[in-house]
Amino acid sequence: MFKKIMVPVDLAHLDALEKPLTVAADLARHYEATLCYVGVTTSQPSAVARTPEDYEQKLKAFAMGHAPDNGHEPTACVYNSHDPVTDLDDIILKAIKDVGADLVVMGTHLPKHLDALIPANGSKVAAHTAASVFLVRPDMPA
C-alpha cells in the first residue's frame, strides 16, 4: 500500500512527537515501508544543534534509534532554512517530492481560532500534495 513513509521531525520538541512517531513506525512495520525522517535546521546555532552538520548527525542518530526493524533501513533528510518558522510547509512539500514519499505522517495540534490567521502546517501540506497525509492529533482530553 505504502512504500515510503515520511515523518517531519522537530528535534527541539520531541515530547510532542511521540504519538506520530509511534504511528509512523507501526505503519512502516505493517506495510513494510521505508521510513524517512525529515528535519529542518538553520545556519545559526539553535537549541538542538550548533551547526547544520551537527543537526544532520543528530537526526541520523535519531532515525536509527526510532525506526522499526523491518528490513528497510531508515533515511534522514535535513533541510536548511533561513527562516524555519515560515518556510516549514514549503520545505515539507519539497521533501515529499525529493524523498518520493507516498504517505506523510505528521503531528498536529487541535484546531483553534488562530488557525485562520496562521494555518496549521498539516492542513496546508495536505492541500498541496498528491501523497496521503495522516495528521496525528494529541490525545483527547478526557
Next chain:
Amino acid sequence: MDNKSDKSSEDPIESVGVPAPEGAANLIDTDYHIGQDNYQLSPLGVNIDIHGAVFAVSSLLILAFVVLTLALPEQSTAAFDAMKNWINSHMTWFFLLAGNIFVLLCLFLIVSPLGRIRIGGAKATPDFSRLSWFSMLFAAGMGIGLMFYGVSEPLTHYGTALGGTSMGEGGARSDWAPLGAAVDDPAGAARLAMASTIFHWGLHPWAIYATVALSLSIFAYNKGLPLTVRSIFYPLLGERIWGWPGHAIDILAVFATLFGLATSLGVGAQQAASGLEYLFGIGGGNTTLVLLIAGITAVAVVSIVAGVDKGVKRLSEINMVLAFLLLMFVVFVGPTLLIATGFFKNIAGYLTELPFLANPFGRDDANFSQGWTTFYWAWWISWSPFVGMFIARVSRGRSVREFLISVLLIPSTVSVFWMTAFGTTAIKQLQEGFEGAASADLSLQLFMVLGELPLTEITSFIGIVLVIVFFVTSSDSGSLVIDTITAGGKIDAPKPQRVFWGVIEGAIAIALLLGGGLAALQAVAVSAGLPFTMVLLVGCYAIVKGLMSEPRPGTG
C-alpha cells in the same frame, strides 16, 4: 576542533560522536544550551518561547519609558535633551576615536591573512545569492537615510561652508560649517560639502555595522554561540555572559533597536507625509501620520509573517531596483557630466579631508563635529545591533575578506555615488538660482529638487514608495532581530512573537508622535549609542581574538 567531541555525555544522541564534518571551525566549549533559560507557554492557544529576564526587563523598561514620556512630556524631553547635549559636547572625541578604530580594524582585516577565514567554517557555502545578500545589507543599513539626507545634507553643508566662520561668545565658533569653511568660494564650498557628507555616509558607518556583524557572525557560526549580542563578550566574560552581565547587554541591544526603529518610523512617516502633501495635496496632519505608521506597520507585519525569503528579501530587492532607477534618472536627467566627474573628484576630496574630518582632538568646528558627526556616529551605533545582527543572519558562508569588502567598500562606494548624484544636482540647482529646495524643510528638500527635473509626479511618487518600503524592511528586519534577542538567540521562536514586536514598534511611534515625545525618543536613541560604543570596542577585541583562534586556511 577537538572541542567538539567532548560535549556533555549524558545526551545519548551526542554519543554517536562523528567528528565535525565542517572541519575548519573552532567551536567554543560551553555547557550552555540555547533556550535553556527560556519560558515556553501557550496562553490562549498562542505559543510563546521567550528568554524570561531579557524579555521581561526590556518590555517593562520600554513601557515605563513610554508612560513617563507621555505623562511628563516637558520634563522628560528636557531631561533627555540634556543627556544628549552632554554626550555631544563631552564625548565627541570618544565617538570619533572609536569610529576611526572600527574603520582601521576593518581595512586591516581585508588585507591581513585573517581575511581568508570563512564565516561558518571552511566548507560553508553562502545562504543567499550575492545580489539578494547585497540588497538586504543595503536596505537594512541606510536605505531610508539616503532618501532623507541625499539632498538635504549636501545642501546644508554647502550653505554653511559658503557662509564662512563666525565667532560666538567665549571664543567658540557659532557657525555650523565643517572644518575651516570656504567663504565666498562656491566650488570650494561644494567640494567641502560633498566631502563632509560622504564622510558621514561612507566608510565609518559601514565599518560600525561591519564590526557588529562580523563579531556576531564569528561567534555564532564559527564558535557555535547563540546569535545574540552577548555572545561577542565571550572572550572577555567567559561563561558569565549567560548570567546578568549578558542579560544587561542584550537588554541594552533591544532598547537601542526598538527606540531607533520607532524614531525612524516617526521621522520617516513625516517625510512620506511631506511628500504626499507636496504631490497630492493631502494634509500632513496627525491623522495622516498615524495612518501612515499604521499602514507601514501593517505591511511590515504581513512581511514578517511571510518570512525572510518571501518578505524582507523580496522587498529589499524591489527597493534596490526602484532606488537604482531613481538614481539613474537623476544621473541622466540631471547634470550628467558634472555627476560623472564629480564622483571621482568627491572621492578625492573625501580622502584628502578625511584625516581632518575624522580627527577626534582639538577641533574648532564644534557645531559641525558635535552636532553632525557625533550625532551620526551615535545614531549609527545605536542602530548597529539591529543592522549588525541582521547582516550577520544573512552572511554565513562568506569569507571575512569578502564580507568586509561587501559590507564596507561596496556600500561606501554606492553611498558616494548616490550622494554625488543627488547632492551635485541640488547644489547646481542652487547655484543656478533655485532657492526652493535650500529653504524648504529637510523632509521636503528631496521632492523640491525632483520637482525641478522632468516627470516630477513619477519620480516623487517613486521617492515616496521608496521611503515607505525602506521603512517596511527596517521594521520587518528589526522585529526579527528583537525577537531573536528576546528569545535568547533562538531564530525559530513562534511567529506571534515577531508580530508582537512589529506592532509594538508602530504603537510606540504613534504614541510618542502624538504625545510630542519624538524629540525625547531621538535623544534616547542617540544616548544609547554611548554605552553601545563600548560594546563595539569589545566587539573589535572579540573579532581579533575569535579570528586568531580559527584554523587558518592555506594560501589561495
